[in-house]
Amino acid sequence: MGSAKIIDISHAEMVFDTKKGSFHALADVNLSVEQGEFVTLIGHSGCGKSTLLNLIAGLTRATGGVLLYGGREIAGPSPERGVVFQNHSLLPWLSCYENVYLAVERVFGAREGKGKLRERTQAALAMVGLSAASAKRPHEISGGMKQRVGIARALSMEPRVLLLDEPFGALDALTRAHLQDELLRIVAETGSTVVMVTHDVDEAVLLSDRIVMMSNGPAATIGQILQVRLARPRDRLALAQDALYMDYRASVLEFLYQRQPRRAA
Template structure:
């Protein structure tokens, strides 16, 4: 499979009041086209830092990052980001929030009708065509997250980056959006990198689960390849021994890291 993202000996340091802090050290990772990868680990292990490096929101202190054959040297439309906080503009409608991103990426190349069609298609993809005229304060938390996902997908990114997008939602809404994400990824064949704290979410969604060691100087401790066929049904997986095998492998890694003091 074609590799869309490559990280080679990536490190990230921050200057703090107490001196230099190394968040990440010698991270090496390749992500293939169409692959769904989750990053998991204890708080402070650098998951979000790693995601922000791929997004181009942070610059690596050492090492190299490549996306689709080009060096990552800042944010770009080929990498769409969905944050834990939906980050919608409150004075704009759902349609307006999505359309703003579409105009930014495609405005110089396409006419108004095509831009409108792109925006509407993205909202329909996440099941929110009926709410396009509503403002963020008129919809639920789960719907806001779906608008955020629609906005990212409307840019037609080569890589979709998600930082715990469902972390603040209740269990039922979270399960619904996980299923929606599975459906969307199945339709778009998107390459996805997602940060999560939820082991079940990681196993349900992922092709590979990248498990981070504790910080400081966190790195990749191990990777679990999830050999579950797609499309995936959460109810069927509940009784699948392979699902429980992968879940146990991740939990054992996290438990061992919890018992081991940080270096």
């Protein structure tokens, strides 16, 4: 992990205008992410995790505070910050290859020939193990494969930061575990900085260098940050019996349990 800040968030606020009036989603959020770091955002539903990720992506503008990427204010989306959503958002009429190629062409098409663009597309699909499925359309592949195409598309743009919004949340347990392992491998190969939203405590501990625990909304903020000092590469089977892993897991569960939303009577 590097020592240079790539993302720096200072006193970020987010207020949405709704039909019922103003909704204060985020309040006084302060967070820095270093180059090469893997950070997860965790908390109960409605705590602003995805809102914060969208602010980093530049998909939404903060109503207060400052968000910097590489020392410059985040003013909108950028290929340097690749995003993967829980809904893969693939174009159904295009093949896996064409979905990735579209992103490659948009970022590199003005300065590279078609041969180089094809190489980039094929390399991204190979990285997620989908070379053999490149000609298939989204309806012809599984949910896990669709998510891998989404990750390939984001990686094909060679982002400095990979932003993941619960990309494995809708998958079965075995597929999810496989893609978590794939993500660990890819991040180790590329050295990417990652910010990931998750509801899954085990996923957060397995993947993270730091776990950012959000308080409940409205006016959600960062309640606690946990440094995960587990050696890499990480083996999920070995970690299942690791005392330090279990301590981290218990710490996150305790935080979430203490802030469990009250149920209406």
